[in-house]
Amino acid sequence: MNTFETLDYDVLVIGAGGAGLRAAIEASAAGVKVGLICKSLLGKAHTVMAEGGVAAALANVDDRDSWKVHFADTMRGGQYVNNWRMAELHAREAPDRVRELEAWGAVFDRTKDGRILQRNFGGHRYPRLAHVGDRTGLELIRTLQDYGIHRGIDVHMEFTVVSLLTSSGQAAGVIGYERERGRFKVFRAGAVVLATGGAGRAYQITSNSWEGTGDGHALAYQAGADLMDMEFIQFHPTGMIWPPSVRGILVTEGVRGEGGILLNKEGRRFMFDDIPDAYKNQTATDEEEGWRYTQGDKSAKRPPELLTRDHVARCIMREVKAGRGSPHGGVFLDIAWIKKKLRNADEHIKRKLPSMYHQFKELGDIDITKEPMEVGPTTHYIMGGIRVDGDSQMSSIPGLFAAGECAAGINGANRLGGNSLSDLLVFGKRAGEHAAAFVKTHSRAGVDDAQAARAMGDALRPFDAAAGGGENPFTIQTALQDMMQRHVGIVRNEAEIQQALVELEALKVRAARAAVTGHREYNPGWHTAIDLSNLLTVSEAISRSAIERKESRGGHFREDYPDRKPEYATFNIVTRRKADGSMEVVRVPLPPMPDELKQIIEEQKA
Amino acid sequence: MTRASFKVWRTDDSGGGHFADYTVDVVPGMVVLDAIHQIQATAAPDMAVRWNCKAGKCGSCSAEINGNPRLMCMTRLNTLNQLEPITVEPMRAFPPIKDLVTDVSWNFRVKQTITPFTPRPADAPDGTWRMRQQDVDRVQEFRKCIECFLCQDVCHILRDHHLHDEFIGPRFLTFAAALEMNPLDAADRVPALKEQHGIGYCNITRCCTKVCPEHITITENAIIPLKERVVDRYFDPVTKLFRMFQS
Ligand SMILES: Cc1cc2nc3c(=O)[nH]c(=O)nc-3n(C[C@H](O)[C@H](O)[C@H](O)COP(=O)(O)OP(=O)(O)OC[C@H]3O[C@@H](n4cnc5c(N)ncnc54)[C@H](O)[C@@H]3O)c2cc1C
Ligand code: SF4
Ligand code: SF4
Ligand code: FES
Numbered sequence: 068m069n070t071f072e073t074l075d076y077d078v079l080v081i082g083a084g085g086a087g088l089r090a091a092i093e094a095s096a097a098g099v100k101v102g103l104i105c106k107s108l109l110g111k112a113h114t115v116m117a118e119g120g121v122a123a124a125l126a127n128v129d130d131r132d133s134w135k136v137h138f139a140d141t142m143r144g145g146q147y148v149n150n151w152r153m154a155e156l157h158a159r160e161a162p163d164r165v166r167e168l169e170a171w172g173a174v175f176d177r178t179k180d181g182r183i184l185q186r187n188f189g190g191h192r193y194p195r196l197a198h199v200g201d202r203t204g205l206e207l208i209r210t211l212q213d214y215g216i217h218r219g220i221d222v223h224m225e226f227t228v229v230s231l232l233t234s235s236g237q238a239a240g241v242i243g244y245e246r247e248r249g250r251f252k253v254f255r256a257g258a259v260v261l262a263t264g265g266a267g268r269a270y271q272i273t274s275n276s277w278e279g280t281g282d283g284h285a286l287a288y289q290a291g292a293d294l295m296d297m298e299f300i301q302f303h304p305t306g307m308i309w310p311p312s313v314r315g316i317l318v319t320e321g322v323r324g325e326g327g328i329l330l331n332k333e334g335r336r337f338m339f340d341d342i343p344d345a346y347k348n349q350t351a352t353d354e355e356e357g358w359r360y361t362q363g364d365k366s367a368k369r370p371p372e373l374l375t376r377d378h379v380a381r382c383i384m385r386e387v388k389a390g391r392g393s394p395h396g397g398v399f400l401d402i403a404w405i406k407k408k409l410r411n412a413d414e415h416i417k418r419k420l421p422s423m424y425h426q427f428k429e430l431g432d433i434d435i436t437k438e439p440m441e442v443g444p445t446t447h448y449i450m451g452g453i454r455v456d457g458d459s460q461m462s463s464i465p466g467l468f469a470a471g472e473c474a475a476g477i478n479g480a481n482r483l484g485g486n487s488l489s490d491l492l493v494f495g496k497r498a499g500e501h502a503a504a505f506v507k508t509h510s511r512a513g514v515d516d517a518q519a520a521r522a523m524g525d526a527l528r529p530f531d532a533a534a535g536g537g538e539n540p541f542t543i544q545t546a547l548q549d550m551m552q553r554h555v556g557i558v559r560n561e562a563e564i565q566q567a568l569v570e571l572e573a574l575k576v577r578a579a580r581a582a583v584t585g586h587r588e589y590n591p592g593w594h595t596a597i598d599l600s601n602l603l604t605v606s607e608a609i610s611r612s613a614i615e616r617k618e619s620r621g622g623h624f625r626e627d628y629p630d631r632k633p634e635y636a637t638f639n640i641v642t643r644r645k646a647d648g649s650m651e652v653v654r655v656p657l658p659p660m661p662d663e664l665k666q667i668i669e670e671q672k673a
Numbered sequence: 674m675t676r677a678s679f680k681v682w683r684t685d686d687s688g689g690g691h692f693a694d695y696t697v698d699v700v701p702g703m704v705v706l707d708a709i710h711q712i713q714a715t716a717a718p719d720m721a722v723r724w725n726c727k728a729g730k731c732g733s734c735s736a737e738i739n740g741n742p743r744l745m746c747m748t749r750l751n752t753l754n755q756l757e758p759i760t761v762e763p764m765r766a767f768p769p770i771k772d773l774v775t776d777v778s779w780n781f782r783v784k785q786t787i788t789p790f791t792p793r794p795a796d797a798p799d800g801t802w803r804m805r806q807q808d809v810d811r812v813q814e815f816r817k818c819i820e821c822f823l824c825q826d827v828c829h830i831l832r833d834h835h836l837h838d839e840f841i842g843p844r845f846l847t848f849a850a851a852l853e854m855n856p857l858d859a860a861d862r863v864p865a866l867k868e869q870h871g872i873g874y875c876n877i878t879r880c881c882t883k884v885c886p887e888h889i890t891i892t893e894n895a896i897i898p899l900k901e902r903v904v905d906r907y908f909d910p911v912t913k914l915f916r917m918f919q920s
Contacts, residue, residue, distance in 0.1 A: 107723070107725055107731075107733065108723070108733065108777070108781075109781060110820055111725045111731045111732070111733050112725075113725070115725070115726065115730060115731045115819075116725075116726045116728065116730050116731065166800065166801055169801070169802065169857075170792055170800075171790065172789075172790030172792075172852075172855065172858075174804075174809055174812050174813055174816055174855065175809075176806065176809070177804055177805060177806040177809055180803065181802075181803030181804050181805055182801065182803065183801075184806075199813065199816070200813070202730070202817065205730065205816075205817075205819065206816060209816070213784070213789065213790070214789070214790075216781075216784065216785055217785070217789050224778075224781075247770055247771075276724075276725040276726055276727075276731070277724065277725065278725065309702070310700075310701045310702020310703070311700055311701065311702060312700060312701075312702045312703045312704060312707045313702060313704075313727070313728075316727065316728045317728075421817075422729075422730065425729065426728055426729065429729065429747050429749070430702065430704070430728070430729075430747070430749070431702065432702075432749075539714070539718055540718070541713065541714040541718060542714070545714070583718060583719065584718060584719055585718070585719030586686075586719075588721075588770075588771055589721040589770060589771040589772070589774055590718075590719045590721070591713055591718065591719065591720065591721060591722070592713070592718030592719050593719075595718075
């Protein structure tokens with residue numbers, strides 16, 4: 068029996084951040100009927116918050132830059148477990164994707180000769196991030212949104228997908244509910260693109276919006292797709308830590324790119340204390356050289372504040388643990404000091420970092436042109452995600468594609484700043500293109516109404532649980548976030564992750580009894596209950612993968628295995644759903660890298 | 674720990690509404706959105722509210738706080754009088770959906786009526802353009818807009834006179850200005866601004882500029898220059914004469 072309103076599309080895109088919008092634009096350009104679904108209003112997706120910039124080897128500021136350097140930087144940053152094909156395509160295609168944005172109306176900051184300006188960021192050898200002050204994500208999403216609304220794409224805002232529908236192992240559509248009225252709808256489609264973003268809300272201290280609950284990861288997993296490298300979570304070194312109500316909100320790496328330095332409570336610039344071998348000959352030897360680098364001196368090497376995020380985050384943790392932290396448990400990030408170097412430093416900071424200036428002024432009552440900021444690591448990004456083919460972005464389920472933060476591969480063990488916005492553009496486009504091509508060349512799978520009805524029943528269960536006096540879903544979500552923060556956070560060990568698995572089982576039991584009051588219309592309690600089941604799936608995948616990787620690499624740091632182990636550079640860790648519903652963990656060998664790419668990496672090591 | 678009391682607008686099933694009373698534990702640095710979240714997590718899990726970034730970047734959490742249109746995530750409790758109950762209600766210029774959430778879809782429809790960005794031919798053979806930062810600065814001010822629609826909420830032409838069919842409101846005048854002043858844009862929106870978008874209704878009361886959380890000088894920098902373009906084109910006799918001779 069079909070009790071749902073049903074809509075038909077050729078390509079259905081779930082998520083309207085940068086990746087989803089770019090995919091929808093590309094699919095519609097291929098002449099197919101495109102539907103676009105998002106949990107919030109259009110233009111509010113997480114991408115809107117990105118600050119520092121989009122990485123692309125345009126070589127506008129330093130002509131030594133090229134796709135090869137970008138490729139090598141990305142592989143090194145990811146510690147060589149990246150999908151090299153994606154890293155290659157990304158580095159090659161990002162410049163065109165950025166230029167295309169300008170043709171669609173984006174207004175980037177300019178160089179003196181009028182081209183797109185680029186700034187320094189951690190792990191990037193040359194200034195590479197095209198940017199708009201520190202609101203690059205807003206510029207990107209608004210440009211795609213405004214361009215996209217004239218392309219005949221049907222947008223369904225404030226609509227949450229709760230299940231992927233498959234038929235004979237092929238993607239067939241989705242079912243979800245519209246937030247406003249709480250009504251369910253089925254969308255049938257020849258191909259589905261997941262672009263649902265990250266999962267940072269599995270943790271207590273996070274820069275992620277309420278939407279980052281790993282929905283796409285969980286939807287794909289439940290439908291039988293592979294998740295890959297889920298242990299690699301990026302803890303961004305600089306989140307706000309004071310006042311408590313803003314804890315976790317991001318302080319862009321652009322602050323360090325513009326010359327900001329990290330200090331402990333003794334006023335010591337501690338980042339010079341530990342420079343990894345792989346970066347030694349590209350890091351400044353003294354403070355003066357570091358400063359010159361941030362000011363565009365091509366003969367200077369970068370300051371240690373611009374080492375990769377995983378490293379900087381751990382150095383900060385080290386200072387805090389050694390009792391050298393700031394009053395509220397972080398360290399100091401100081402951009403105000405540049406007044407010793409620049410005459411109009413105040414104006415300079417306000418112009419280069421306008422939203423950071425406002426954010427601290429309005430939320431923390433701190434003037435960053437005068438005082439240092441207090442910062443500490445915050446959960447920021449998930450490198451792991453849905454396993455996809457590097458060229459087409461198709462998952463292990465035919466007709467199911469994934470792009471952006473919910474897909475895995477390009478970033479390996481650690482993402483370089485700026486590589487996400489470019490990832491969205493490059494692979495959003497590819498996903499849209501290949502999804503449209505898939506629709507044109509494959510016959511459609513039909514939707515099974517019983518499957519949809521089951522998914523709806525599951526989603527509505529929290530209303531029935533209310534009768535039995537179940538628990539408030541917000542309470543369970545908080546407990547989960549607290550648990551993941553403590554047991555599977557920045558520094559991990561076997562015993563604690565095992566403990567996490569035990570606690571996850573208990574949380575699953577509680578979540579199954581989560582109860583909501585009120586009716587279905589715009590009911591946040593209910594939505595939280597649904598998010599919770601996704602968060603639990605993702606947290607389990609993170610934990611199981613973290614146990615499997617008995618070494619330290621990139622964002623994954625094991626105090627019981629503090630070193631990198633070469634044999635762990637030969638495979639990815641994949642989690643998937645077994646027939647009995649349990650989660651299996653397997654090692655999938657990395658495909659061999661072609662010699663020419665190997666050679667590029669060697670050349671760039673110099 | 675101190676406590677603060679809140680009066681939050683709750684809609685009734687009948688479609689009307691009332692202010693419901695809640696008390697909240699106050700921690701340092703707390704903003705109104707934190708208070709709403711605390712109420713949700715403890716007393717009213719079904720209270721509807723929009724938010725995404727909690728950092729003034731997405732423009733989702735617009736509301737009227739003690740009667741002033743503000744972002745809930747950027748309004749610190751210590752800037753409000755905590756001796757009196759703090760009122761939080763939805764934007765009143767838009768149809769209510771539930772509690773603090775309103776139907777802002779009109780804005781999305783209006784945007785579609787504005788002629789999109791249309792670039793001039795590229796400056797360089799590689800298909801790129803050259804622009805000076807100082808020319809870009811002007812447009813970037815408008816592009817900071819986070820589409821919170823607070824300016825739309827306060828504009829009396831929409832709020833009191835409900836001229837939604839005839840007037841696009843300050844947000845979209847700013848949007849039109851961003852397009853018109855984009856150094857690369859080659860389209861002409863001046864006739865539409867006069868005829869369809871109703872720029873003539875605006876009498877420059879500056880209410881929109883005062884509430885903009887992005888501190889965009891909507892009136893002086895966007896609306897007045899657009900009005901000047903309209904006047905130059907349609908009403909200035911000298912320009913008109915000049916055009917007649919030209920054509
Ligand atoms: C504060 C901050 C600053 C950052 N700065 C930078 C930077 O300077 N440079 C950079 O490269 N990266 C940066 N990042 C990272 C980058 O912003 C994100 O990785 C990227 O925006 C993710 O984009 P996306 O398109 O994959 O997903 P998102 O933008 O997260 O969008 C996800 C979309 O999926 C939808 N969705 C999710 N679940 C469902 C569901 N169940 N049903 C329907 N729709 C659903 C959501 O509604 C949303 O529309 C930053 C991140 C943060 C938090
Ligand atoms: S200045 Fe014009 S647009 Fe702004 S509120 Fe007043 S009438 Fe409305
Ligand atoms: S112009 Fe200002 S007030 Fe109006 S929608 Fe944009 S940010 Fe909000
Ligand atoms: S939550 Fe984004 S502006 Fe308030």
